[in-house]
Each structure stands twice: as structure tokens, then as C-alpha cells.
Amino acid sequence: MAVLGAGCAPTPDLHLAGMVARGDYGAARVHSDQLVAGRHGTGGDIDRVTVLNRMRQVIATLADGYVDGHESDVLSLFDLLRQQGLNRDRTTAAVVLCEGIRLWKGEPFEQAMAYHYIALHYALRGQWGNVRAATDNALFHLRDFGSGNAISNPTATDLVRHTIADPDYLDHGYVAVPSDFTLGHLMFAIAALRLGRGDEARDHFDHVLRCAPALAPTVKRLRCGNYDTLLLIDYGFGPAKIATGPDGAVAAFAPRTASDDQVLLVDLGDGQGPSFHAAVADLNHMAAHHRWRNLEDVRRAKSAIGTLLMGTGTGVMMAKSYDRNDAAELIGLGVVLAGAAVRASALADTRYCEILPQRVYLVPLTWPVDRRTVRLQIEGLAETHCQVGGLHAAGEDTFHVGYVRMIANDATPPAWSASTEVLYANDASPGSAVSRLPYILGGNCVRMPSSEVLADYRRHGLPGHVSLADLETLYRIEDIAIRPSRGAPADRHVLEGGRSLRPPAPSTAGFMRLFVQHHPPYHPRSGRVRKLAAALKGAGLTCHMAKDPP
């Protein structure tokens, strides 16, 4: 029997987590795209982390506000999640060798969140049928081993003990209960309302009230339906998966961002003061409950230490809610693993999605007609203050969805998170900034070339001999993709030194990050663009954008 050490499972991608923590979503998006393409030496067989990398890619891409052009990535993740029996032929090997051999599919709570992000992608595109389909898949029944028992949330040790007495306990000792994933139920209900299926929506709203009575105000706002905007806000980092107990046989989830009851304040700037919104999902709480765990560590730990537990003859210790107490229990029972081979094979799989948020807020509101941005802040956390905008123009009568991944570190938040003025004309939010001249020629415009855009440029001094074809050629010789082909690798926006003109969706943190802060002037690569930019600057047409960022 080959014995693999603790290094057989890839470690969490702290580089990626750091980018997300700082709000550097563009870099996170590109990095996660490269993980999927296998361009990073992350160690190990990429197949074992394919689902994990896809999940990272979808989350990072949404955090950066990119929706259009990324449906294939989302569908790939959906396809993987819907695959049944992914580890059908790997269970025995995982028990004998190392659980890192298993194809990672995530704990049930991670899978539920993955489906949620798929739903969010379609919500941002207004495709409510697909939102409904994605969230329907997130609301799978859960295995409840505590139903009707004295301990409603048995720990891993409790379950190991049961499996010693009954080897098949994990397969039949549970009751299948409806999901209590309140975020999923709310998204399903909202989609049902948008599709005109009121009865279906009512059932899900009622279920949320049964699972989480504290969300009654949120349900009431959502149920009435008289809002034209839905904002989803992520904050913090979900729990880290760690190995605990003797030789790390038992997996536990340790919070990285602490849970609390702090509400989200939303200020529309209408003089009415902020509204208050409670979080609708807390991943710390989900991860702490056995219903949201796949219990594979229990299955393996039982194999490794079960016979030893049988021999101890000690009494049962009462467990608390967090798995950390399993470590104390097992040590208290005097369990000692004998032999390096047993220790290595017992190591719990500690792979997890490190960029999941700790909590999610869901805010329905009616966008103020004369406002372009609204202000958000988590109560008591001044560093979370940010603006979201780029949504409705005055008078529009459509339903919009916005998504913000709040920055979650203690450092001073970047200037763009509190700014309101859109500085660069863009296709995502036409009219939000006056389009003068192309950014690559020293101006403020990053719109895709078109006849209309060219007319704007000519009004602001672009020489008349520059045709639309000439304009497209300028981008091409600068190696900037005007219309990137499907499947092209992710690239940063030209404002950030990349080669893409594709804008993030409005009402996302990615949009604000890109368009409300100053970027360094563009440095042309080709002589032709350099010459034309110099001519425009010499004529005083681009001096207002020549300054470097503060």
C-alpha cells in the first residue's frame, strides 16, 4: 500500500484570496481564468480541482462585474455540478491513500453557493427562467442525522461512534429534510415572481419564514414586489477548512470573518435616511451544521480510528456546535493512531473554495429617479463604505440587478469604493460620462468603435480624415481586442494595462473600480497611435485627461 503524505492535496490559493481581499478583482479574474486553463503550477492533477477552479473562476469573474461573454464558463460549472458519481471509482483509493485523490466537488454548502453564483450570472442578465433553474438545483434535500435525536447537530465524533456500532449508519441513519438555504429560496421566489408564478414564490417565501423568522422584514419587502432593483452584496470570507483531531483525521471549518448581526445600511440619498437589511446567508453557520457537510472525513476517520475507539471503553463526551470540540473529545478519549501509514491515510481533505464570502445581503429597492449611485455600508464597519451605480438612467422602466463584492480587509478602502463620478465613457452605462476622445489617444473614452462613437469623437476634435476603419485599425495595431473571440483567455481592461475593451456590467464593484477612478495615461505601442495622440495633445484637445492619478 502506497502511503502519501500530507502534501497530496493542493493548499488554498492564498494569492487569489489576497487579490479578492484587496478588491483587485481584475487580477483575481485573470488569475482564476489561468487556473482553469492550467497555466499556473498549483500542484497536483488539475482534474482533481477542476470543479474548484471553475468555481473560483465564476466567483472572481462576477466579483469583477463581468457577465457577457462568460456564459460558457458558467455552463461548464453547472455541467460539472450536475454530474453524478464523480468519485464513483475513487472512494476506496481515497480511504486507503489520501482524500486528495478524490475529485473535489465541494461540501454541500459550497455546492449550494456555486449554484447561487450561476443563478446570479443569469439574474444580472435578466434571464429569470435560468435563475429559477439554477436555484432549483441549489435547494437539494439535506441529510439530517439529528432529526428526532437528543443531539440536533451531532459532531463528527458522534457520527463516528454511530458508524462503529452500525457500519452503514451514514447511508441510512438520516432523515432527508428540505433545504434551509434561505438565500436559495429567496432567489427562487424572486425568479418566480419575475416569471409571474406567484403561488410558487409564496411557497418559498413561507419556507424562509419557517427556517429564519428573523428574515421577516426582508421577506415582506421582497414579497410585495414593488421594487425595480435588486442588489446582492457579498462580504467577508467564508470559513477555512482545516484538519483537526489526531493526525488531522477530522475536517473542521474555522471562521475567517466572524459572524455577527450587523445589518447593511443602504442610503438612496433621498433624505429619508438609510434602510437596514439583515444578511440572508451566513456560511459560518452553514458549515458548522452537519447537514451541510458531506461527512467524507467521518467515513474515513471511522476507518482509521474506529477500531481504536472500540477498545478505549471510555464514556461519551457531550459536543458543542463547532467541530473544533471534536479534537478535544478524541484526545480526551485517548485515541492514538499507530503507525505512519495509518496517520497518512487518515488525513482529512482540506481543499475548499477560499473566496466564498462569509455572508450575503439581498436588497430590494426602488432606484431614485434623480440619482446615479446609492451608498452601502455594513453597520459599524466604516471600511466597507462603497457606492454602486451605473444602473438606471432617469425615466427607465426596467428591472435591474446589481452585485457588489465588498472589500474585506482592515486597510483603508481604495478611493474608487467611495467615489461617485464616472470618469470614463463606456458601453456598459451610456451617457454616464461625456465621451470625448479615445483613451488610447489621450482621451476618456473606452467605448467600442462605432459610427455613433466616431461622431462624438469628431465633435471633440478628432480629425475628419480618421474613418471608422482607421479607428478600428488603431486598436488593432495596439493589440487591443475590440470584439474578443469566444474562448479567448481573460484579459484585463485597457484602463488597467490590459488589452480588452469589454466593460464590466453596471451596478457591480467591477464597474465602479474601473470607471470611477483615474487610471494612468495610455502609453501607445505603435508609432502611428503615438503620433496622432501627440497631435491631439498639442492641439490642447486631451489636456484634461493628461494628469496622473493622485
Added chain:
Amino acid sequence: MISCVLLLGLWGCATSPTTTRLHDDDLDQIALEMSASLAASDWLRDRDAKSSRMTIVVDRVENLSSDIVTRAEQWMLVARVRAALPMQTLATTKNIRVQIPASRWQMLAAEGNVEANPEASVPGIAATHLMSATLRSIRRSGTSRDGQITDLRSEIYLVTFQIVARPSREVAWADTFSFRREARGTVID
């Protein structure tokens, strides 16, 4: 009236299916069966080539199933119905045309799913009837004979087509087609 077309979602003999997601072939078969059903329906029995022109415009395709069906896939279903031989025959034998909104046809053409066809989508043409297509599904879970945990999932997909007359909104024709997909393996793992 429900015409049940049971298409067993079985793949090759050697491998059990591992997903109950929709396949292109499923929608192809549905399009064929639907067009044949419509062409042979009582509603059109009394029509011939000299009947007044009937223009059916597809105005709505809705996904209410548990599978994600992209916009392009939704409208490709309709495009396949339109292109099916029985529907093409209706143009000459019953003076019936099926149109897809220009914006939707342009979407499909832009993605390379269809050829540019000015007759497929004529903007502004007066529709005499409107067609809608709705995709639904029913999910069932179970345990395989040799297993103890839930490791069987089956999905019954139902596609309902409906044609209503303008402006009365009276339902002129409707039919539902179903097929089933089954997969084995634990979903959570």
C-alpha cells in the same frame, strides 16, 4: 392533449449516463414530433394552398425546467421546428408561414446557429397567430437496487407548444411532448 414521446436518455451500453441534463438531440426530436403533430392536426385539416395566409410568429419561449437552457438553445428549438420538413410543407400546402422575431433570428445568426434568412424573420409583418413554447421538468430521486443511498435521478422533460389566435387570444392548437433522462450516481459527490 398530450402526445407522449418517450425518448430514453440512454447512451452507449458500456457507460451509464451521469447527468440528466438536456442534449441537443432531445430538442431535435421534439421539434420533429411537434411539427408532424401540428401538420396533421384537426385545426389545419380544412386549410389548403388557397386559404388566406396564416402567419404564426413565435413570441415567447420559456424555460421552467430544472436545467439551464440558454437563450440561444431556447430559440434554436423554435428554429428547428420551423425548419422541420412538415413545417416547410405547410407553407405550400396550407399557406402557413412560421416567423421568428428578427432580433431573435439575428441572435442565432450571430452565434452561427443559423444562416441569415430574410424569410425567417420579417420585421413588422402582421401575425395572425402567436406561438409559445414552454419547457418544464419533473424530477424524481431513488435508490439503485444495490445501493443504500439516493443515487438515481430521473428527469421528465415536458415541452408544451401553444398557438393562439390574434386578437382573440383563443387557443387554436396545443400539444405537449415529453421525454425522460435518467442518471446514476450520487449527486452530491
